[in-house]
Every structure is written in C-alpha cells, then in structure tokens.
Amino acid sequence: MLVQQQEMQLSAYSDLYNLIVPKENLLRKINELIDFSFIYDELANKYCSNNGRNAESPIRMFKYLLLKTIYTISDVDVVERSRFDMSFKYFLGMSPEQDVINASSLTKFRKLRLKDADLLNLLIGKTVSIAIEKGIVRSKSIIVDATHTLSRSNPFSAIEVLKERSKLLRKAIYTVDENLKGQLPVKNMDDNLQSEIAYCKELENVIESDPTLSLIPTVKEKLNLLKETVEDTQDNFILSKDMEAKTGHKSADSSFFGYKTHIAMTEERIITAATITSAEKGDGPELPKLLRVSQQNGMEVDTIVGDTAYSGKENLKLASAQNIKIIARLNPSITQGIRKDEDKFDYNKDADRFVCPAGHMAIRKARQGKKNSGENQVDTYYFDVQKCRTCPLRDGCYKPGAKTKTYSVSIKSDLHQEQISFQETDYYKEKSKHRYKIEAKNSELKNVHGYRRASSYGIENMQMQGAIAIFTVNLKRILKLER
Template sequence: MLIHQQKIQFTAFAGLYDLIIPKDNLLRRINELIDFSFIYDELAGKYCSDNGRAAQSPVRMFKFLLLKTIYTISDVDVVERSRYDMSFKYFLGMAPEDEVINPSSLTKFRKLRLKDADLLKLLIGKTVSIAIEKGIVCSRSIIVDATHSLSRSNPHSALKVLREHSKLLRKAVYAVDADIKERMPKKNDSGELEKELAYCNELAKCIESDQTLIYIPAIKEKLNLLKETMEDTLENYTLSKDSDARTGHKSSDSKFFGYKTHIAMTEERIITAAVVTSGEKGDGPQLPELLQISQDNGIEVDTIIGDSAYSGKDNLQLTSEQDIKVVAKLNPSITQGSRKNEDRFDYNKDADMFVCPAGHLAIRKARQGRKNVGTNQTYTYYFDVEKCKICPLSENCYKRGAKTKSYSVSIKSDSHLQQTAFQETDYYKQKIKHRYKIEAKNSELKNVHGYGRATSYGIENMQMQGALAIFAVNLKRIIKLTN
C-alpha cells in the first residue's frame, strides 16, 4: 500500500542539517533545484492504494538509485552511507534518527516498480524543462553522437570485470597494510570464469576475516562492489546470456559486445534526447528519433552537429524539409539508393564498412566503375560467406550456393553538391568546433558514472541505467551553469 509521505517528519534533530550540510553541497543543491514529486505521480499506479502494509516512498527509493549513480557505489554501500552520512539522509528526506532500508529493497524496486516505466524520456524531459525554465538553453543547435557500453554477459568481459574489481580491492588493502600480501590467496592465471569466481570468493573471505580492514570505508566499498559483481555473475551469466546485446565495431579491427546509447545534446551540454540500441546498430538511422525527442522536450533546432555517419541521404532530406542545417562531413558511400528499409545494411563510420542485420562486418571493399564517364561509380562491400551460410537471417540476404556475398552502394557526389558547398561556409566551420563537447560528455558518463559497462542484463535495464546516469549529469550541469 502506498501512502503519500512528507519529506521530513517532525523531529527535534532536524536543525542538524542546517549546521552540518553546507549551502553549496551537491545534494542540497539538487534538492533545491528539482521537485521529485513527479516520480510519485509516475509510479503511483504501480502500487496498491488500499491494501497491504505501507510501502517505502517511491521518491525515496528513486533517490537511493540516484545516489548510487552519482557516487558509483553498490546497493549495500549506498544504504550503509545513508545510515551515517547526513547529506545522504537530508537528500533522502529522512530524519537524522531514522532507520535505513534493507539493500534488497532496491532490487525489488528496480524490478517491480521501474521495469515498465519509460524513465529515459521522463528523466531527460524533466531536466530539459528545468534548463529551459532557468534560461540555460539559448542555442538552437544539437550535437549528436553515440557511445558504447559493454555487456556483462560476454564471458571474456565478465572475467575482466571480476579481475578489475579484485585489483581495486587489493590496491585499497595494500595502501593500509602492505604486509598482508603474504596472506592473500594465489591469483587465478587461467582464462576460466569459474576459477576467477573461486579466487574472488577466497579473496573476499580473507579480507573479511581481518576485523581491522573490514571497517575501513575505502576497503569496505571495494569489497561490496566485488561481492555484488560476483552475485550478479553467478545469478545471470551462468544461467543465460544477454539476448539483447550484440557485437558492435569501434573500428575495422576493434569490436565490443554490448549496447549503444545515441545522444543529442545542446551546445550548453544539456542532453536533450537518448536512444539505447544493441551494439551493432548504425548511428545515422537514429537521428530522426533524437531530433523528434529533442523537439518534443521543447528544444528549437535549426542546426544538427555530428560526424559523417549522420550525413546520409535520408537525414539530409528530413532536415531539409524542416529547414535544419546538418553540420556533418559528407560521406558519399552511405547513400543506399531505393532499397526498402528492411533490405538496408547499417554503415559503421568508425570501421568505414557496412554491417549486415546479423551484426557481421564487411571484410573488405572495392571501388568499381570508371571516373568521368557519365555513370555512377559504386563501392562494393564483401562479407565472409562462411558466416552467411550458417546465419539465421541468411534467407533474406544470401542466395544458397553463392560463393560470395556483397553489398553495393552508389557514389553520388553530384546529388550532394549543396551539402558540399555548405561545408565550405564560415557557419559550418564555426559550428563544427562544438562537436568535441559531446565526446567530453560521453567520457563523463563512462568514467564518472560507470556507464562504460552495463550493471545488469537486457536492454530495459540498460535504458534504466542510462536514464539515471543522464539525469545525474544533466542536474550537475544545470547546477554548474546556475552558479
């Protein structure tokens, strides 16, 4: 049963917050910036209004997850810190003497209350409306790009994650007691995930047996992160694979297994839209949705800034109809003619190759046709036919018995004369200088808020993770600009 709770109940100790928490504290500023009651309104339908015991406030539960994202800590540690950190208690709307929740409640909240909520659009829309209301967004340009996040399901990635967390834990321990090295269990040198899990379990037990180390916050937080990663790996990886993740390509010889988050951002570095896809999807086809979401959130757009992946024929036509300039280097090879949408392959601008619907990257390309003879030249991309023979999607694009599989696109430079001329203007050259900003924003999402790797399995959980991370960086940016 859900009861609309007040932020802070009457308590004789409420005055402690004014004494202890500085006026410029980040969590105090966030509380002053935004009214979180919209979370209650959004999730009220997920609770029973007249039956069962009283539930934890959805606003407070959401704030727990936001704290976890802001400080990149585990469920156990965010609850533990809310027990003694007065800024956490103030942010959560708790009285100083209030007891905290059980960490398992956060898992239930994610699975039962947030599962079907469209948090990505909701949270981005809320922060954009605040930015507009405060007059922060003045430009009429959006910068677009995509960033990738690794899945936790890949066996090599799971092994690497466990090793990284155990390394950070050992480093924290050695900083306190270098002599403990002699008592540590022997590291796993094999590439077997099961042996790595066994080593991590021994490492955790070794550190927990030392009553001095276990109470040091820096060590305890790293230990809890390692244990949470072990539990998640055992529960999910050994039972099932992340069926939503796909193999994407960062270059012709570098790939990853996971997801892509396609982002639109203003020149003031406020993220206005985001779309999460599996890793093999191209960047260019997501532009119409990013543009539409940005406009729905109240952003007036007259210029789109991006790389060559966004200068395809369809995007140029769409933006031309709305009198929007595309500040993106023209790449003639991404025009795919009159093919139906279901027959088109995605162009990967990093690898400079096409990717088939199954996620396979072309292995080579060749330019065909003669220059200046009145006919269009073409780029022909060749795929590994051995993969095509066993591909479950081969019925739609591979003819049985064929010795090769290729995909050709016309090089129609003449049809892009207008865009080519635009690239030489001063306006284009000035606007393209803003593109670096989105690279810095992607770096902040990954390095500060842990967005480089999925914390759970499935695209819905990836969207939830993205929603919280983007919500956090947008709030921090708004606070910085309002200073």
C-alpha cells in the first residue's frame, strides 16, 4: 500500500545535516533545485492504495537509482553507503538514525514500478522545463547525434567480463597490500566458463574470510561488482545473448553489439530529447522525433546542427516546412537513399554503407558512370547473397536464384543547390562550430555515468538507464550554469 510521501521524520539528530552536509554538496543542491513529487504522481497508479503493508516511498526508491548513476556503484553499495554517508541520507529524506532498505528492493522497483513508465521523456522534459524557467536555455538551436552503448553480453563473452572484474578486484587488493599476492587462489587460465565462475567464488570466499580486507571500501565495491556479475552470469549464461540488441557499425571494418541513443541538445548543453534504438538503426530517421519532442518540451527551434547523417531529403523537407535551417553537409548517398516508402534502406554514415531492413550492411560499393557525361552517376551497394537467401524479409527484396543483391543510388548534383549554397554562408560555418559540444556530452555519459555498457538486458531496461543518466547530466549542467 502506498501512502503520500512524508517529510523527513522528526529526529533529535536532524540538525547534524546542517553541520555535515555543506551547502556546496551536489546532493543538497539537487534537492534544492528540483521537487521530486512528480515521481510520486507518475508512479502512484502502480501501487495499491488501500491494501497491504506500507510501501517504501517511490521518490526515495527513485533517488536510490539516481545515486547509483551519479556515483556509478552497484545496488548493494548504494544501499550500504546510504547507511553511513550523511549526504546520501539527507538526499534520500531519511533521519540520521533511520535504517536503509534491502538492496533487492531496487530490482523489484525497477521491474514492477518503472516498467512501462515513459521515464525517458518524463525526466528529460522535467529538466528542460527547469532550464527554460531559470533562463538557462537562450539559444534556438539543437545539436543532434547518436552515441553507442554496448550490450551487457557483448562484445565481451561472459567469461571475459568475469576475468576483467576479478582482475579489478585483485588490483584493488594489491593496492592495499602487495604481500597478499601469494595468498589468493591461483587464477583460472582456462576458457571454460564454469571454471572461471568457480575461481571467482573461491576468490570471494577468501576475501570475505578476512573481515579487515573485505571492509576496505575500494575492495568491497569491486567485490560486490564481481558477486553481482557471477550471479547474473549463472542466471543468464545459457541465454546470455541480448535478444533486442543488434549489430551496428562504427566504420566499414568495425562493429559493435548493442544500442544507439539518439540525442538532441541545446548550445548550452542541456539535452532536450532522446530516443533509444537497436544499434543497426540509422541516425537520420530519428531527427523528426527528436525535433518534435524538443518542441513539446518547450524549445523554440530555428536551427538543427548535425553531421551528414541528418541531411537526408525527408529531413530537409521537414526543416523547410518549419523554416528551420539544417547545419549538416549534404551527402548524395543520404539525400537520394530512399527510393520509395516501402524500400527502407538506412544509410550508415560511419561505415559509408547502406543497411537493409533486416539489419544487414552492404559488403562493398562501386560507382558507375562518368562525371560530366550528361548522365547521372550511380553508387551501387552489394549485399551478401548468402544472407539474402535465408533472410525472413527476402520476399519482394531478393529474387530466388540471383547471384547478387544490389541497391543503387542515383547522384544528382543539382538537386540541392539551395543547401549547397547555404553551406558556404558565414551563418552555417559559425553554427557548425558548436557540433563538438555533443561529442563531449556523449563522452560524459559514457565515462562518468556508466553509459558505455548497458547495465541490464533489453531495450526497455536500456531506456530506463538512459533516462536516469540523462536526467543526471542535465541536473549537473543546470547547477553549473546557475552559479
């Protein structure tokens, strides 16, 4: 049963917060910046209002997840740290002597309460409204790009992840005492998953048998991460492949298995919209949604800054209809890539290849025709026929018995003269200088807030992870610009 969120419990020790948690503390500033009651309003219908024992406040549970993202720690460690870290307790709205939740409650909260909630748009919309209200957002431009997130299960196998986690744990131990090297179990040198799991468990037991060592914070955090990985591997190693993740390409020769987060951001570096897709999806087709959501969140947009992936014909038409300028260089493969509505071949600008509706990328391309001959040149993309023969989408796409499958693009150099001329203007050149900002934002998400790898399986969990990570970086940015 859910009761209305209560204020911090009265306690004789509450004044300690004024002494221990300074005004400059990040968590105090976040609490003062935003009223989290919107979380209660969003999730109230996920609880029973008149039956059962009282549930933990959804606002407090959400704040636990926010702390996980801010400090990149495990469920176990965020709960344990909340037991003694006064800034955590203050942020969570707890009295100093109040006890914490069981870490397993966070898993249940994610699965039962956050499932089906449009958390991504809710949290981004909330931070954008705060930024606009405070006058932080002044520009009318959005910068768009996509960032890659590796699946939890790839490109590393389960055994590779376990080996890396156990290595980090050993490194933390040796930092404390190098003499312990000879006292730890002998490393597993096999490529057998069960042998590695057995080694990791043995390593856990040895460390936990030494109370002094296991309670050292740096060792304890790495130990909890290893234990969490072992448990997850035991549950999922047979079905460890993330069924909703796909293979995307960073270049013609390099690929990754996971997801893409498509982002729109202001020149002040406030993210205004995001969509999450599997990795094989093109960047350009996501622009209309990014623009629409940014506008719904209160942004007035007159310019869109991006790379060549966003200069497709449909995007140029959309921008022209709304009198919006697109700062993105034309690429003939993009501008003419879609021949008809049912022929959705996406262009991957990183690999300079088209990807078919089934997610398979062309293996090579060739240009036909001569320049200045009076006829259009054509780029022809060749696909792997072996894959086409067994593809579930082959009907109407691949002719049975054909030895090749190609996709041709006509290059018309005079079709976009207006955009070509615009690319030479001072306004275009000045606005294009802002594109680097979104690369820095992508780097912050990955390197500071754990967005390099998915924390769980499936696109729904990826959206939840993205929502909290983007919410975090937006709050931090607002606090920085508010000074």
